[in-house]
Amino acid sequence: MTTESDAVVGRLAVMDGSLNDLLRDLVGEITGQDAAGMTTGKAAQVLLGHARGDRTLLTPEVSDWLKRVVKAAEKRNEAMHAVARDQCVLCGDATRFEHKGRPVDRSAAAVEAVSARFRELIDEGVRHARSISDALNERARAAAVQVADATLTIQTPRQLMIGQNLHRCAACSPGGSAITVVSLPAAAGRLASGEIDTARPLERPHRPRN
Helix, strand or coil, X not given: CCHHHHHHHHHHHHHHHHHHHXXXXXXXXXXXXXXXXXXXXXXXXXXXXHHCCCCCCCCHHHHHHHHHHHHHHHHHHHHHHCEECCCCCCCCCXXXXXXXXXXXXXXXXXXXXXXXXXXHHXXXXXXXXXXXXXXXXXXXXXXXXXXXXXXXXXECCCCCXXXXXXXXXXXXXXXXXXXXXXXXXXXXXXXXXXXXXXXXXXXXXXXXXX
């Protein structure tokens, strides 16, 4: 363990936090469960369980991604929770690590490889989250149709954009410039006639002042 490997482990922890936030948001919106406190691996497993009963929303491609998240989370745990067996009492350097009784390579290169895997999983997860958001929004709009037709009232189904707000510094952006993305879903109103107006927010009737 060196200053370099410590820095890489720190970056891995940040990436794990980002992926964990995305997964917990997906768990909450898809299953309705309180995902607070769920680890990355646990959240992925919950979604995999849900996928068995909703393959339209959580497609085989999403399930494959989730399985790779589970495996990556195990590697993350090894790197983050490995115990040093020959740590110097003065400088803190160590060369031998174990996790659950098994030797672990905690060199900077090994941890960076895990980080690279997390980086790919985050990018892929953001794409899947967009598709899942679109599917959930379509379901909400379909449900709004039924309510609007039954009650003859305007419905405004909630529109989701899971995992679409992000910031990347210049060093982590392909073009070398910092990127900040804030996605806002279009306002959608379901009228009793069955028309959807996504071009502008719904307007309330205006009453002139006396």
